Amino acid sequence: MLRRCGNLGRMLRLVLAILVTALALAAKGPVYVLLWFDTEDYMEPAADDAALRIATELEKMGVRATFKVVGEKARVLEARGRRDVIRALAGHDIGYHSNYHSVQPTPALYLRDMGWLDGAADFERRERPGVADLQRIFGVTPSCYGQPGSSWAPQAYRALLRLGIPVYLDESDHVGVEEQPFWFAGMLNVFHMGRYVMRFPLADESQAPQSMAKFDRAADALEARGGGVISWYYHPTEFVTSAFWDLNFAKGANPERSEWKNPPRRPVEEAERCYRIFLRYVEHAKARAGVRFITARDLPLLYESASVRVKDRALIARHMSEKQTFLATDAGTLSAADMLQVLLGMDPAAVEGPVARGETTDREKEIPRAAFERAKADAAGIIRANRRLPAEVWIGSKKLSLPDFAATLAADDGASAGVAVRKGNPEMEKYITTDPSGTFSWPIHPEGFSAPQLLELARLQAWTLKPARLK
Ligand SMILES: [Zn+2]
Numbered sequence: 354m355l356r357r358c359g360n361l362g363r364m365l366r367l368v369l370a371i372l373v374t375a376l377a378l379a380a381k382g383p384v385y386v387l388l389w390f391d392t393e394d395y396m397e398p399a400a401d402d403a404a405l406r407i408a409t410e411l412e413k414m415g416v417r418a419t420f421k422v423v424g425e426k427a428r429v430l431e432a433r434g435r436r437d438v439i440r441a442l443a444g445h446d447i448g449y450h451s452n453y454h455s456v457q458p459t460p461a462l463y464l465r466d467m468g469w470l471d472g473a474a475d476f477e478r479r480e481r482p483g484v485a486d487l488q489r490i491f492g493v494t495p496s497c498y499g500q501p502g503s504s505w506a507p508q509a510y511r512a513l514l515r516l517g518i519p520v521y522l523d524e525s526d527h528v529g530v531e532e533q534p535f536w537f538a539g540m541l542n543v544f545h546m547g548r549y550v551m552r553f554p555l556a557d558e559s560q561a562p563q564s565m566a567k568f569d570r571a572a573d574a575l576e577a578r579g580g581g582v583i584s585w586y587y588h589p590t591e592f593v594t595s596a597f598w599d600l601n602f603a604k605g606a607n608p609e610r611s612e613w614k615n616p617p618r619r620p621v622e623e624a625e626r627c628y629r630i631f632l633r634y635v636e637h638a639k640a641r642a643g644v645r646f647i648t649a650r651d652l653p654l655l656y657e658s659a660s661v662r663v664k665d666r667a668l669i670a671r672h673m674s675e676k677q678t679f680l681a682t683d684a685g686t687l688s689a690a691d692m693l694q695v696l697l698g699m700d701p702a703a704v705e706g707p708v709a710r711g712e713t714t715d716r717e718k719e720i721p722r723a724a725f726e727r728a729k730a731d732a733a734g735i736i737r738a739n740r741r742l743p744a745e746v747w748i749g750s751k752k753l754s755l756p757d758f759a760a761t762l763a764a765d766d767g768a769s770a771g772v773a774v775r776k777g778n779p780e781m782e783k784y785i786t787t788d789p790s791g792t793f794s795w796p797i798h799p800e801g802f803s804a805p806q807l808l809e810l811a812r813l814q815a816w817t818l819k820p821a822r823l824k
Contacts, residue, residue, distance in 0.1 A: 382580020382823070384572045385647045385655065386638055387543060389419040389522060391499070392442070393454050394590035394598040395429040397615045401438050403624075404589035408441035410632060416639065419522065419649045421448035421499055424483025425456075427490045439490060446648035448522060449495035452483030455502070455599035455797045457607045464506040465804045469708040469813075472508030477515055484516050497649035499523030501599075502795035506804075507811040510538035511705065520649045524550050524584060527792055528785050528811055530679075533581045534652070534821040536659045536688065538814045539703050541652055541821055543584050548574065551585040553634055555592065555627040556619070565637045572641060580823055582647075585638075592627045595619050597796075605799030656821040661685040661701060669695050673763035677756050678781035679819035688819040689759070689781050690742055696762050697733045704740050706814035711745025711754040719771035720748055720761075728753075729762065742816055755816075781815040 390407065394400035404420065411418050420442045430438050451460065463479075464472045487495050497520035498513050500506070505527045513521070521542040528537055529545025536542070549571050553564035568583070575581040590598055594616040601613050619627070638644055647655065663669065663684050669692045672680050677689040691701035720728075728748050735743045745752040753761060756777020765772050786792045789805035 381576040381643055382578065384575050384580065384641070384644045385582045385651075386644055387419065387522070387582055387584050387647055387649065387652070388416065388635070389421060389448065389499075389584070389586045389649070391423075391450050391586065391588045392420045393423040393426055393450055393501070393588060394594070394616070395423060395426040396598045396601075396613055397590060397594055397618070398433065399593040399618060400590035400598070401430060401433065401435050403592045405435075405438045405441050406628065407587075407589055407592070407631075408438075408445055410628070411635070412441070412444055414632075414635060414639065416635060416646045417445050417648050418646070419446040419448050419497065421450035421497065421522065422487060422491070422495075423450045423454045423501075424452035424480075424486050425454070426450075427483075427487055431490055443491045443493070446496050446650045447487060447491045447493050448497040448499065448520075448649050449480075449484055449487055449518060450499055451501050452480055455602040457602060457605060457797075459501055459504040459795075459797060460509060461500075461504040461506050461793055461804050461807060462605075462798060462802070464508050465807060467508065469508055469511065469705070469810055472506065472810075473511035473515075476506070476509050477512035480509075480512065481516060484518070494518070496520055497522040497652075500525075502797055503793050504795060504798070505793075506807050507538060507814050510540050510814070514539050520652055522584075522649050524552075524586065525792065526786050527808070528815075528818070530784055530818065530820045534656060536686075536817065536819050536821055538705065538817050539659070541656060541659075543582060543649075543652070546582070546584045549581065549583050551583060552587070553630075555587070555630055556623055558626065558630055561630055561633060564634065568634070568638055569641070572638075572644065576643060582652075587631070590616070592631070593619055593624050599797060603796050605797075655824060657685055657824055659688075659703060659819075659821075661687060661691060663687065663691070663695050663701065666695060670763045674760055674775065676778045676780040677759050677816070678779070678783075681820065681822075686819040686822055688817050689779075690816040691819070693742065693759050693762075693816070694733075694736065696759070697729055697736070699733055699736065702740070704736055704742055704817070706816040707742045707744040707755055708813070709744040710809070710813065711743070711752065713745070713752065713754045713757045715748050715751035715753055715774065717751075717774065719773055722770050722772060724748055725761075725765070725772040728758070732758065744813075779812075779815070781818050782812040784818055785811045785815055 521540045532547035598616040680687045694701040732746045746758040756779045760775040760777040790803040
């Protein structure tokens with residue numbers, strides 16, 4: 354009897370242990386690995402073979418990657434008759450990596466002193482032909498865009514949406530939220546990924562164990578926080594060259610095509626080592642339970658769309674009266690722009706941030722009810738007509754800056770005879786870097802390059818910033 358009890362106890366414990374393990378596994382979030390290649394070297398023909406080799410090897414392993422192709426690279430592949438490379442890349446996902454990459458002037462350089470609308474128009478004018486060439490050569494609209502080097506600029510976002518590109522995929526620290534995908538200026542971004550960005554050394558085998566350990570730590574952390582994305586990138590040219598092809602354009606240089614020098618090649622055995630180490634990394638990642646390789650084209654399907662329907666106006670009012678920044682609710686994540694629209698009685702739609710920083714000229718402590726209601730209707734009309742937030746809102750002949758207006762609106766009880774003016778607190782701006790030089794540091798930019806105005810435009814677009822949430 355005693356003995357039978359012991360057996361039963363052991364069995365129960367075993368069943369319990371299995372249940373606990375199963376529950377723990379089920380609770381772990383999915384780890385999506387976004388493997389991408391900036392396919393940009395249009396000088397060294399060996400880089401064409403490198404792209405082919407990587408695409409082919411990954412296909413054999415059943416792994417799909419995202420190849421962000423430069424417009425000129427696509428045209429050069431076509432001119433060199435490399436249908437084999439084009440076909441192999443087209444079997445994966447195709448993104449866009451600018452029309453000429455490092456040929457001067459690069460995007461941050463020509464956009465540095467431009468505004469939101471004129472800058473977006475010029476980016477679109479320069480980049481539309483590259484997107485059209487990719488469509489013609491690969492048969493698809495690119496799934497994503499990422500800037501050359503650190504030549505990031507917020508005006509690109511408006512243009513990219515107009516070009517039909519919904520995802521921003523790259524790595525830099527201009528803007529980011531919690532080291533995971535986020536919405537900014539209407540695009541889904543994988544950017545500034547912190548612990549979750551991988552770029553392991555290729556030529557040095559001795560570093561492989563610590564690289565794989567880093568991947569595992571990132572995957573563990575993501576599983577614990579309910580799942581997310583690991584962003585992992587290379588350039589095909591790195592496998593076969595020992596210096597970047599675009600140093601031809603270093604420090605703002607503008608050489609003629611006839612003067613371009615090809616990059617130095619890696620010795621064949623070293624290149625082979627790079628492929629071997631890289632494939633070991635991929636094998637390692639692929640072998641881990643819960644890991645799924647995805648492409649930029651999959652991303653919008655895995656994340657909730659940016660549009661939300663919200664009912665909890667009181668929660669929003671409380672939040673926005675204290676600070677203007679995004680808010681996570683049960684209904685989804687809300688940007689400050691979403692919430693401003695809700696407070697104005699609108700259904701939140703995709704809008705742009707203001708084009709300038711407005712100024713408060715109304716020094717009264719209170720605004721008469723009727724005047725404030727007219728200002729609200731005016732603000733809603735502007736947003737509806739322009740699909741953009743105003744920089745400031747008129748109260749008769751005086752104005753409130755957008756943050757001051759939002760805080761005042763949020764704190765208003767809707768009934769009192771006078772509406773108390775509150776000062777805004779645009780906390781969302783802290784997600785934009787404050788370093789206008791270091792963050793644009795890139796060997797191709799002219800020496801001492803700095804772009805504070807681009808960061809200011811980005812701070813204004815931070816009205817649209819919010820974390821993306823997995824479905
Ligand atoms: Zn690049």
